[in-house]
Amino acid sequence: MSVPVSVSAGSPSDLPRGMALLRDPLLNKGTAFTEEERDALGLRGFLPAHVFSMQAQADRVMANLRGLTSDLAKYVALNELHDRNEALFFRVVSDNIDEIQPLIYTPTVGLACQRFGYIFQRPRGLFIGPNDRGHIAELLNNWPYPAKLIVVTDGERILGLGDLGANGMGIPVGKLSLYSACAGVHPELCLPVMLDVGTNNEALLNDPYYIGLRQRRLGGAAYDELVDEFMTAAREVFPGVLIQFEDFANHSAFRLLQKYRDKACVFNDDIQGTAAVALAGLLSALRATGGNLNDQRLLFLGAGEAATGIADLVVSAMMAQGASEAEALRRNWLVDSRGLVVKNRPGLSEHKLRYAHEQAPIGDFLTAIRTLKPTAIIGVAAVGGAFTPEVLQAMTEINDRPIVFALSNPTSKSECSAEEAYRHTEGRALFACGSPYDPVQLNGKTLVPRQGNNSYIFPGVGLGAIASGARLVTDEMFMAAAYTLAHLVDEADILQGSLYPALPRIREVSAHIGAAVAEVAYRRGLATGHVPNDLIGHVQSQMYDPHY
Ligand SMILES: O=C([O-])CC(=O)C(=O)O
Numbered sequence: 219m220s221v222p223v224s225v226s227a228g229s230p231s232d233l234p235r236g237m238a239l240l241r242d243p244l245l246n247k248g249t250a251f252t253e254e255e256r257d258a259l260g261l262r263g264f265l266p267a268h269v270f271s272m273q274a275q276a277d278r279v280m281a282n283l284r285g286l287t288s289d290l291a292k293y294v295a296l297n298e299l300h301d302r303n304e305a306l307f308f309r310v311v312s313d314n315i316d317e318i319q320p321l322i323y324t325p326t327v328g329l330a331c332q333r334f335g336y337i338f339q340r341p342r343g344l345f346i347g348p349n350d351r352g353h354i355a356e357l358l359n360n361w362p363y364p365a366k367l368i369v370v371t372d373g374e375r376i377l378g379l380g381d382l383g384a385n386g387m388g389i390p391v392g393k394l395s396l397y398s399a400c401a402g403v404h405p406e407l408c409l410p411v412m413l414d415v416g417t418n419n420e421a422l423l424n425d426p427y428y429i430g431l432r433q434r435r436l437g438g439a440a441y442d443e444l445v446d447e448f449m450t451a452a453r454e455v456f457p458g459v460l461i462q463f464e465d466f467a468n469h470s471a472f473r474l475l476q477k478y479r480d481k482a483c484v485f486n487d488d489i490q491g492t493a494a495v496a497l498a499g500l501l502s503a504l505r506a507t508g509g510n511l512n513d514q515r516l517l518f519l520g521a522g523e524a525a526t527g528i529a530d531l532v533v534s535a536m537m538a539q540g541a542s543e544a545e546a547l548r549r550n551w552l553v554d555s556r557g558l559v560v561k562n563r564p565g566l567s568e569h570k571l572r573y574a575h576e577q578a579p580i581g582d583f584l585t586a587i588r589t590l591k592p593t594a595i596i597g598v599a600a601v602g603g604a605f606t607p608e609v610l611q612a613m614t615e616i617n618d619r620p621i622v623f624a625l626s627n628p629t630s631k632s633e634c635s636a637e638e639a640y641r642h643t644e645g646r647a648l649f650a651c652g653s654p655y656d657p658v659q660l661n662g663k664t665l666v667p668r669q670g671n672n673s674y675i676f677p678g679v680g681l682g683a684i685a686s687g688a689r690l691v692t693d694e695m696f697m698a699a700a701y702t703l704a705h706l707v708d709e710a711d712i713l714q715g716s717l718y719p720a721l722p723r724i725r726e727v728s729a730h731i732g733a734a735v736a737e738v739a740y741r742r743g744l745a746t747g748h749v750p751n752d753l754i755g756h757v758q759s760q761m762y763d764p765h766y
């Protein structure tokens with residue numbers, strides 16, 4: 219007899235029985251409970267006669283899903299399955315990751331967050347707000363599972379969609395689903411957290427179905443104190459927990475990372491995860507162009523978390539290959555809403571200063587391309603359509619194989635589509651995108667764009683940090699993750715224009731990234747316990763496999 223493995227439940231006699239068992243998503247198997255289990259667990263009479271295999275259940279889920287016509291309806295159906303039977307949900311997601319990732323993650327999760335109040339059924343995770351001050355540890359203690367991994371947001375910058383307040387809870391939930399599906403972090407170890415500090419989104423404040431606190435955002439010291447109480451309480455209640463900051467606005471994201479990175483096991487996915495996935499894509503693109511990293515010139519459209527995160531990691535990689543810091547910095551340029559970021563521009567925020575070079579001001583992206591002659595353009599400003607045909611043609615005039623990364627999410631915010639990228643560069647672009655695009659046929663050739671999305675990176679990084687009991691998450695770990703990911707791209711991928719491995723290989727990818735991250739943790743004395751002989755075996759042995 220086997221019910222899904224629980225990491226928190228005690229002996230089998232402590233497990234719920236009867237109706238309570240059917241209603242526990244971590245243990246429920248629905249119509250797959252065997253005759254023997256139906257007798258032993260008090261289930262007789264609750265279930266129809268036929269005993270289904272897990273495969274038959276999974277096939278039925280997929281058939282039903284494919285019968286639905288809207289992506290939002292599919293999101294809701296998958297959410298319901300998640301609430302009913304976790305093992306089956308993760309089986310279905312893992313076995314059909316190409317088809318389902320876009321439904322539980324970008325782009326559909328963006329729409330789901332915008333509609334969150336309307337599709338809300340059961341809560342998942344913890345909502346913490348200003349009224350909980352002084353009691354956050356108690357609140358965390360209400361959580362019935364032993365969290366080892368928290369994804370936390372305050373909803374102020376959800377994907378490229380802006381302030382969605384408490385509706386942004388869809389993001390921690392979606393990211394944690396990918397942790398379990400893509401890297402086998404056990405679902406019981408995963409805790410989504412929404413710091414609901416209000417919203418400045420007027421439409422939501424006036425929406426009768428808005429689920430969050432109906433007040434404007436908390437700011438200043440009160441905000442910092444709330445975050446700090448949460449950080450302290452989380453580490454007290456769940457010792458060693460890894461905390462991922464997600465979709466905070468720039469003004470909070472850099473500050474919070476700076477404040478906690480040397481004292482707690484934290485990272486910011488939008489800064490560091492995005493950086494690693496972009497560096498990996500760049501390394502793959504260089505296999506196609508035959509160029510050297512240290513000869514590249516990168517022009518970013520955007521100057522926020524993703525842009526400076528990527529630029530910082532690229533600078534470190536260039537320095538590791540022999541460039542001086544000054545040389546490496548000058549190979550990275552930022553364009554924001556006010557034009558090229560240059561030294562003499564007044565009022566630059568701190569995170570942009572490293573990339574404010576000596577240069578006459580330039581007002582627009584196209585002129586910046588013509589002046590600076592980049593080898594790569596990287597879109598991270600959430601301005602949909604910003605890579606116009608003129609921009610793409612200009613890149614093609616300068617480069618034999620222009621590198622074009624349209625990383626903004628969801629699809630509506632993408633700088634250009636895959637089709638546009640290839641069509642306006644005569645099929646020469648080395649393209650990556652934040653949200654998924656289908657293959658493109660051009661001049662008798664099939665080009666297969668892959669997602670330059672941090673979902674290739676964060677699941678493996680979290681797995682490695684947890685498997686090694688890491689005390690901190692460092693930039694060196696993200697560097698190792700980026701090189702590991704790039705190494706897993708094979709020649710056939712490169713030939714068809716794919717800069718990342720195929721998504722169905724994601725569990726293998728995450729295991730290797732996990733081992734690379736754990737290796738850094740052990741080597742730097744940041745791990746807990748002894749170095750295992752077989753690191754990848756050790757990491758793989760901790761991966762949750764969704765079977766009954
Ligand atoms: O969630 C994604 O697709 C990538 C990401 O972190 C973001 O865009 O904020």
Ligand SMILES: [Mg+2]
Pocket residue numbers: 377464465487488
């Ligand atoms: Mg994000």
